[in-house]
Amino acid sequence: MSIETTDPTLQLGQPTALPSRPEEARLDRVPNPHADTDYLARFTVPEFTSLCPVTGQPDFATLMIDYVPDAWLVESKSLKLYLGAFRNHGAFHEDCTVAIGKRLCALLSPRWLRIGGYWYPRGGIPIDVFWQTGPAPQAVWVPDQGVPPYRGRG
Template identity: 70%
Template sequence: MTQDRYKDLDQLGTMKGLPSSPDEAELERVKNPCADDYMIRLVAPEFTSICPVTGQPDFAHLVVDYCPDQWIVESKAFKLFLGSYRNHGDFHEACTTGIAQRLVKEISPKWLRIGGYWYPRGGIPIDVFYQFGEAPKGVWIPDQGVPPYRGRG
C-alpha cells in the first residue's frame, strides 16, 4: 500500500523549526517508488551559510543530482537540513562536500553529484563539485544548467 511508505515520516505535515546545526538535522528517507534507474534533481537557488572567519553570510545555488537505490530523501527533511546551514560557519568546500557526504550516508544512492555555485566572496566566485559513484548506464543526466558567474557583464 502506498501510504505505508510514508508512515514513519515525522517532519512532513508538521510545524518543525530549523535544526540548530547540520549535525542535528534529521534527513528522513522514503522507499524508492520505482525499480527502474532514474535521476532525481534537488535545487536550492538560495542556500545560505556563514563564513567561519568573518561571520558574514555566504550564498550559493546548489544543484544535487542522484540516482536512487533503495531510498530517496524526503524533500521537507532536505529543506530543513539545508536550512540548518543558515547559522553554520564553514567554508564553501566543506558545506558543499558535507551535504553530499551526508546524503550518501543517509540514502546510499547509486550515484550522486552536487554542484555548489557560490556567489563571490572577496570578488572571487567559488564553484565546488563532488561526485559519488557512477551513473547507471542509460540514465539521462542533464547539464546542471548553472552558467558561470559573469558579474555585471
C-alpha cells in the same frame, strides 16, 4: 506504494522547527517506489546560505543535487530543514558542499549522486564546488545542471 503524511516517524506532516545546526538536523528517507528503475532526481536550491567561518558574513549559493536512487528517496521537507540549518553555520564553501553530498550518500546509499555548489563571490572570487560518487549509470539521462559560470558585469 503510498506514504502517510501522518506517519509519526517522519517530519512530513508534523510541525517541525528549523534545526539550529546541520549536525542536529534529521534527514528522513522513504522507500523508492521505482527501485527497479534507474532515473535521476534533482533538487535545485537557489537560496542556500551559510556563514563565512572567518568573518561571520553570509555566503550565498545555488546548490544542484542530482541522484539516482536505489532503495531510498530523501524526503524533501527534511532536506529543506537540513539545508536551512546551514543558515547560521560557519563553514567554507568546499566543506558545506561536500558535507551535504556525503551526508545524503550515507543516508540513501544511492546508485549515484553529484552535487554542484555555485557560490557567489567572496573577496571578489566566485568559488564553485563539485563532488560526485563516481560515473553516472550508463542508461541515465543526466542533464547539465544549467547554472552558468559566474560572470561579472564586464
